[in-house]
Amino acid sequence: xxxxxxxxxxxxxxxxxxxxxxxxxxxxxxxxxxxxxxxxxxxxxxxxxxxxxxxxxxxxxxxxxxxxxxxxxxxxxxxxxxxxxxxxxxxxxxxxxxxxxxxxxxxxxxxxxxxxxxxxxxxxxxxxxxxxxxxxxxxxxxxxxxxxxxxxxxxxxxxxxxxxxxxxxxxxxxxxxxxxxxxxxxxxxxxxxxxxxxxxxxxxxxxxxxxxxxxxxxxxxxxxxxxxxxxxxxxxxxxxxxxxxxxxxxxxxxxxxxxxxxxxxxxxxxxxxxxxxxxxxxxxxxxxxxxxxxxxxxxxx
Amino acid sequence: xxxxxxxxxxxxxxxxxxxxxxxxxxxxxxxxxxxxxxxxxxxxxxxxxxxxxxxxxxxxxxxxxxxxxxxxxxxxxxxxxxxxxxxxxxxxxxxxxxxxxxxxxxxxxxxxxxxxxxxxxxxxxxxxxxxxxxxxxxxxxxxxxxxxxxxxxxxxxxxxxxxxxxxxxxxxxxxxxxxxxxxxxxxxxxxxxxxxxxxxxxxxxxxxxxxxxxxxxxxxxxxxxxxxxxxxxxxxxxxxxxxxxxxxxxxxxxxxxxxxxxxxxxxxxxxxxxxxxxxxxxxxxxxxxxxxxxxxxxxxx
Numbered sequence: 001x002x003x004x005x006x007x008x009x010x011x012x013x014x015x016x017x018x019x020x021x022x023x024x025x026x027x028x029x030x031x032x033x034x035x036x037x038x039x040x041x042x043x044x045x046x047x048x049x050x051x052x053x054x055x056x057x058x059x060x061x062x063x064x065x066x067x068x069x070x071x072x073x074x075x076x077x078x079x080x081x082x083x084x085x086x087x088x089x090x091x092x093x094x095x096x097x098x099x100x101x102x103x104x105x106x107x108x109x110x111x112x113x114x115x116x117x118x119x120x121x122x123x124x125x126x127x128x129x130x131x132x133x134x135x136x137x138x139x140x141x142x143x144x145x146x147x148x149x150x151x152x153x154x155x156x157x158x159x160x161x162x163x164x165x166x167x168x169x170x171x172x173x174x175x176x177x178x179x180x181x182x183x184x185x186x187x188x189x190x191x192x193x194x195x196x197x198x199x200x201x202x203x204x205x206x207x208x209x210x211x212x213x214x215x216x217x218x219x220x221x222x223x224x225x226x227x228x229x230x231x232x233x234x235x236x237x238x239x240x241x242x243x244x245x246x247x248x249x250x251x252x253x254x255x256x257x258x259x260x261x262x263x264x265x266x267x268x269x270x271x272x273x274x275x276x277x278x279x280x281x282x283x284x285x286x287x288x289x290x291x292x293x294x295x296x297x298x299x300x301x
Numbered sequence: 302x303x304x305x306x307x308x309x310x311x312x313x314x315x316x317x318x319x320x321x322x323x324x325x326x327x328x329x330x331x332x333x334x335x336x337x338x339x340x341x342x343x344x345x346x347x348x349x350x351x352x353x354x355x356x357x358x359x360x361x362x363x364x365x366x367x368x369x370x371x372x373x374x375x376x377x378x379x380x381x382x383x384x385x386x387x388x389x390x391x392x393x394x395x396x397x398x399x400x401x402x403x404x405x406x407x408x409x410x411x412x413x414x415x416x417x418x419x420x421x422x423x424x425x426x427x428x429x430x431x432x433x434x435x436x437x438x439x440x441x442x443x444x445x446x447x448x449x450x451x452x453x454x455x456x457x458x459x460x461x462x463x464x465x466x467x468x469x470x471x472x473x474x475x476x477x478x479x480x481x482x483x484x485x486x487x488x489x490x491x492x493x494x495x496x497x498x499x500x501x502x503x504x505x506x507x508x509x510x511x512x513x514x515x516x517x518x519x520x521x522x523x524x525x526x527x528x529x530x531x532x533x534x535x536x537x538x539x540x541x542x543x544x545x546x547x548x549x550x551x552x553x554x555x556x557x558x559x560x561x562x563x564x565x566x567x568x569x570x571x572x573x574x575x576x577x578x579x580x581x582x583x584x585x586x587x588x589x590x591x592x593x594x595x596x597x598x599x600x601x602x
Contacts, residue, residue, distance in 0.1 A: 006426075006506070007358070007425055007426050007427075007506075008324060008354040008355075008357035008358050008426070008489075008490060008491060009322040009323055009324040009354050009355060009357075009358045009360065009416070009423075010322070010323045010324070011320050011321070011322055011358070011418070011423050012320060012321040012322075012323060013320055013321070013420070014315040014321055016317060019312050019313060019314055020312070020313040020314070020315055020321075021310040021311070021312055021313075022310055022311045022313060022364070022366060022398060022399055022415075023309060023310040023311070023399060024366040024367075024368050024399055024400065024401050024411075024413065025368075025401050026368045026370055026401050026403045026411070027403075028370055028403050028404065028405035029405075030406075031403065031404055031405055032403070053309040053310050054309075054310060056309035056310075057308070057309050057310040057312070059310065063323070065323060065325040065413060066325075067325050067326075067327045067368070067411040067413075069327055069329055069409055097323060098323055098324060098325055099325065100325050100326050100327050100411070102327045102328075102329050102332065102333070103329065103332055104329035104330075104332055104407055104409060105331075105406060105407050106405055106406050106407055108370055108405060108409045110325075110327070110368040110401075110411040112325065112366060112368075112413045114323075115310070117312070119314070122310075122312050124308055125307075125308050125309070126308075188309075189309060190309060205307070205308075
């Protein structure tokens with residue numbers, strides 16, 4: 001960074017020979033988060049959802065800007081929000097290079113994140129080929145379960161409740177995994193809108209189909225223990241807000257994936273295969289097909 | 302642009318050897334604009350205020366991202382908003398590379414703009430030196446006059462009203478002027494918060510003072526005709542929302558400035574001089590000092 005906050009613009013020197021990956025995401029109070037959420041968790045999450053988009057491109061995070069609209073100047077709230085945001089920024093070596101704070105009737109947080117990736121190595125959505133394996137980091141559905149509990153739709157054991165609440169409020173962007181997948185994954189996306197819907201985006205952009213083996217879906221202990229089997233699977237497929245990576249790997253790179261994934265701090269699970277035939281088949285252990293009643297995250301609207 | 306809207310991130314190739322200038326600005330309904338404003342004008346202005354920040358750095362605009370929070374999905378409104386935004390984007394050769402549209406109770410528009418500037422040539426706020434001339438593009442105070450009329454504080458002749466309304470709603474970012482000032486201006490800022498306040502930012506960052514000759518302030522015919530002399534001067538100094546450039550030029554570069562400014566589509570006026578003594582002196586034609594009752598734009602709160 002040549003020049004940071006305090007002039008008309010920030011001035012930056014992009015590393016020579018790298019491509020710039022840019023993403024922007026907005027969180028609105030009472031739409032994307034509860035207005036009374038812990039501001040430190042909110043600061044973490046507002047940045048995390050953007051870093052997750054960089055991770056899904058295989059980009060190394062570098063810079064972020066923050067546009068914050070607030071109903072009142074609450075110094076304590078702002079200090080805690082910043083504490084959460086900067087803790088994650090520091091851990092991920094992201095510099096906050098600029099911002100704009102405005103007054104408005106509702107809290108609205110827009111963050112834009114910038115990262116770098118060598119030319120030709122970005123993980124796009126359009127590179128999946130028939131025969132590629134479909135993989136997932138972590139365990140999908142945990143954030144969806146936490147939301148269902150928050151809305152009183154499920155009654156959770158307190159220990160499970162705490163575990164999935166952390167997954168909802170403190171998503172860990174899979175940055176190291178995204179970088180490690182350069183040259184290995186043929187396509188990638190983060191499953192912020194739910195596994196079924198986001199895998200659908202890969203299928204659409206790559207003009208392929210997929211068969212997912214539901215018995216292979218990596219369910220967290222909390223999810224497996226709290227819902228019956230069908231509901232757990234449906235939550236894992238449609239829950240959203242998970243910020244795990246779904247990616248495809250050609251058979252020739254499967255061994256290379258196994259070799260890098262042993263160092264990861266999260267699970268890496270093969271859940272299915274890309275098919276030439278279009279459409280998303282969801283196959284139960286007995287070979288029967290599951291039909292989803294909804295495709296993705298709707299905040300239980 | 303390698304990859305635009307439709308993946309987790311946009312992928313961009315920064316031109317080799319250039320610095321990246323980045324700015325982010327938010328407009329909130331009923332705070333920064335009237336909720337019933339012409340959406341086409343709003344689309345123009347939302348981008349213009351960001352391009353004005355790039356202009357104030359001497360950067361050439363390249364890319365923009367848009368985060369739009371809307372209370373309802375109004376296709377006609379959105380089409381008109383986009384028409385205004387893209388007309389300016391096309392004219393300034395800016396590509397919209399990404400966005401996020403969300404639902405919320407109030408319209409909130411955040412745009413981030415990216416531009417390029419050769420290393421060491423950015424127009425910063427901290428380079429003004431005693432003896433440098435202080436200059437201004439265009440005529441300050443017109444947007445402030447339009448707002449005063451909108452709030453019923455002044456009664457304007459309809460022709461003047463239309464002229465200043467255009468200045469308020471359709472500010473023209475001084476991109477060509479900013480680029481032309483590379484290597485000429487020692488400091489620059491856009492006067493979005495009012496001339497006195499924004500010149501104050503240059504003085505503070507450059508650790509200098511200034512003497513402004515009020516008789517030299519370039520008043521538009523509308524402003525000069527609509528207010529008495531003192532009120533016109535005060536509006537020009539504090540009105541805000543003008544998006545003109547205020548910049549300083551060393552005496553050795555004054556001739557070079559005159560040579561480039563003849564090609565500009567706006568006035569370029571010398572209004573004062575940077576002083577070693579700190580503080581902003583506002584001098585009337587008779588030599589007496591003006592003291593401002595307010596420093597900058599307060600939306601007539």
